[in-house]
Structures are given as C-alpha cells and as structure tokens.
Amino acid sequence: MKKVLALIAAVGLALTAQAAVVHTTQHGPLSTSFDAQIAVNDVIAGIIGTELPGDLGWHPANGDPLDKLPAFTDGIGIRPTGLTGLLNDFPPVGAPAKIVRYDFPTVSIAGINILTGNNGRDGRVFSTTVIRYSLDGTNFAPLGYFQSDPSGTINQGTWGSTLVSIYDDASGTLLAGVQSLIFELYAVDNTGGQMRDPFDGINPWTGVDDGLTAAFVSPLVFELDVIAVPEPAALGLLALGVLVLRRR
Template identity: 55%
Template sequence: MKYTLGTFAVVMIFISARDAHAVLTATSTRGLAATDLDGMLSTTDAIAGLIATELPGDTGWHPVNPAANDSLHPNGLPAFTDGQGGVNVFTGLLNDFPEPRGVPVKLIQYDLAQPIDLERIHILSGNINNADGRIFSTTAIRYSTDGGQNFTPLGYFESAPLGSINNESGDLGTTMDHALLLEIFDDAGGDLASAVTNLQFDFFSVDNTGGQYRDPFDGVNPFTELDDGLSSAFVSPLIWEIDVIGQPVAGDTADFDSDADVDGADLLAWQRGFGVTGSATRAMGDANQDQAVNALDLDVWKQQFGAAVAAVPEPATLGGVLVAASLACVGVRRR
C-alpha cells in the first residue's frame, strides 16, 4: 500500500538566473511495505547504471554494509542507479555518527553521458527490517552545465516535516512506513535546469534512534536559517535509488558557455577545445555531441552565430569573424 504524505515547499531553494522560472516542489510518497514504491522507479533515466564518483569528504558506508570494504559492491554505489528498491537489509546503508555533526555522510557526483534539460529528480529511501527514521532523506543537490567545472545549487531538500516520527510503536501521531519516495520537480511544468552535464548529491543524517526526523545541525540550519529545536540527527538513511529524469538537449548547439547566445566567446571555447577526441563536452566546443571538437562543430557555430542576441551583426562584421575562425582552425592544425 502506498500513499502520498503531501506536497510541501522546499525548505530552501537556490535557482540560477538562467532558470529563474522554475518553481520547485517536493512531494513525498510513503509505502507501508518496503516494495510498495518500486513500481515508481525508472530503469531508463539519465543516470541508470552509472557509477557515481565519491567526492572528498565522503565518509564511506555503515560498517555492516558490505560496501564498507568496496564501494562497488551491489549494496554500494551500484544500488543508487540499478532501478531497484531495497534488495536486502543493507542496500544503500550510509554511515552514522558524522563528525563534526552537520557534515554530509555521502558526497557523490554523476557525470552525464550527454547534456539534458533536467525535469525531475526522485530519491527512494527505506528500511526493509524496520519502520524507523532511516526511511527519511535530507539532501543538498548541485548541478553543472559546463562539464563539471562549476556547480550551481539546485536546493536543499527535506523529505518530511521535521519532528515527524516513524517507528513501530503504534503511538498516536507516528507512522509505520518502510519506504519513502521524494519527487522534486517544477510545479509550473518547466525544467529544473537546462543543459545539465553533471550532478552532485550530499546526503545527511536524518534522525535519532527513536525514528524522529531531524535536521543534521545543532542550532541554526545554515540552509534554512531555522532551528528545529531538536538536537542534530546522527542516524543515516538507506538510499535505495536516485532517478534523474530529463530530455537530451535538442539539436546541435554552439552555445558552448550556456549564456543563451552564440558569439565570439563560444568561438574561443571551440578554439581552446579543438582537437579533443573521445571525451569532449559541449563546454569544450562539441556542438554536435559526438565527443570530438573539430571543423564540424565550427560549421554549427557559423550557422548559429548571432542567435538570440539583440542585434544581428552586419554581413561584413560576420564575414570578418568567420575569416578569423577559419584562420584559427588552420593555426591549430599546424601545431
């Protein structure tokens, strides 16, 4: 049996000026049984099957999780993108007792195969053995549009109202759920962010031993600038699945710096990336997403030069720029 706990405002929203139209919403759906929400997972999303990179500061895994000795164990990093829920009692079990309190317990990055217009993010957490606070999740998410060189905060997300209690006591006001799916999307129907190339997730501790959902900080939460009046969480969640849903960036584009126009700055990016093969990104000058920066990408730049700018260059001006581009191409080839 599954049911929707409710839709609630994201506690703190960070939106770049480029995506200022987005109105972030977080919806929490709960499952009484551990498998109740498995049908809501994706096996074809943008990070399906990808293995994340653990970032500096990552604290590993709970000692009882076999992934503690090998992050590539099925209970470790592969579990986040395998399209399944909790396979066993240790699936995605993160480390407890962060020191100092308030630091993330898991810091990971996904490098997407190609840029996407990001539509939704789903995070499934739960506990097969017990109905307790490990079903909650607290996450800070950042995204990049330039191949991971720079990241913009998307938001800080809490999966339920702070103070909520999930345990098997049956006391009035408590729940006894085994799974929770947090869905993050734009309530206005738009994209969360455009041309996303990389995503970072910071997961935090979520509760005390009584199953009470708390923020990870003692005192004021630096994300929300609020104090929940509770001591900090120190028990961490089991993260069963992360789904990143979006559409590949449509068509070829020479907007290499993602500033909504095609101009000389994009030509400079192409010049710097010229010759890269097999690993090129759009930020390097790969306009046609073939992972190489070459004359084909320059052709796209020529076709799109001046797009989305207030004043279209005069033919003589454009011709001068194209001549310079051709000379630059010849110059690079001679090196």
C-alpha cells in the same frame, strides 16, 4: 540586436527566478512500496557515481558491493540483504554522510527522485539531500536542500519507504543543459525514529532552528532517479499516439 537578445535573456532569467523548485514526499507501508516507480532508463541509470572528498563510505553492516554505489542507479529497490544503500552513521554535525557525483552527456532534467526506506520501518526511511548541478562540469550551483519530512516527524513501524520527487512547479524543465550532479546525502534520525535536520542551531538552508540536535542515524538510499525532459521526437510520437487513439 544585442540589446534585444540581452532583454530576452533578462526576461528569461526573471521567469526562471519566479519558478520555484519544489518537492513532494510520499510514504509507503513497505520498503518495496515504490519499486514500480523506480526509473530504469533515467539519465544516471547504470552509472557508478564518484565519491567526493568528505564522503564517509558506508555503514559497517553494509558489506555487499551491490548494496553500495551500484545500488543507487541499478533500477531496483531494496535487495534481499535488507541493507541496500545503507550510509554510514555519525557524520560530523552539519556534514553529509555521503557525497556522490554523476557526470553524463548534457541533458535537460524534468525531475529528480530519491527513494529511501528500511524493512525496520524506523527513522532510516527519511531522507535529507542537498543537490548541486553543473552546466560545464566544473562550476556547481545549489539546486536546493530537500528534507523529506518536517523535523520532529516520527516513524515507528508505520512507513517502510519514502519517495521524494523534486521538480519545478512552473515548468516541465527542472534544469536545462546539465552535465553533472552532486548528491549530498545526510543523516536523518536520532535512533528514536524522529526526523531531524543535520544541524545544531540554525539550518543554513532553511534559516530555521528545528530545536533538535543534529541527526546522526543515516538512511538506506535505494535509488536516485534523474528524469530527462522527453525528447521532441518522443513528444511527437506521443502526440501521434494520441491522434491515433482519438481517431479510434
């Protein structure tokens, strides 16, 4: 019996290994273009994250408390201040500008969305994020490195927002049994509206040198959405709803 279980576990691991974590990027012309897609009842909705050692606080211009940690999970996009979620510039090369942790009751996650943007429609609309997850609240493993656009992409007046969606291309479950996430949010730009990775030389996540000096201008992070896998009960209701619709 133990051998069978071990075999099942091994097959499960093999299947998991084949599935790939991927991300897609959408851009909108306005800073508000994706407001209707912001999740309001997601896993971390309303949770105030914990800033971890190495966190660089906020851009000096970002002075409204509601534009800081609460903004990441308040279910709305850019606020009238125009400075919502603006991270600090000039992080050390290779280091994030902000490191924030979220803890929640154990859940399976279907996807993670990162919404950034700027009324100024410049390089601050991009995002680069490393996400780590924990099944026990203590030990963390990397989910991956997610750069919204290829290095060298230039935004000068075209895009006001960026929605990065992270999911598993072979499963409705991105992460099972998770109780903590860490978001490491990096600088993205060089003041010229040009997306760059946060490294000089080889990017340790991609293995590629983008040939550009490290980004030092940080994004405005409007929202972090962590979407749970629908509960079986909800799926049942959904199926029932489909049945009812079909009968009509």
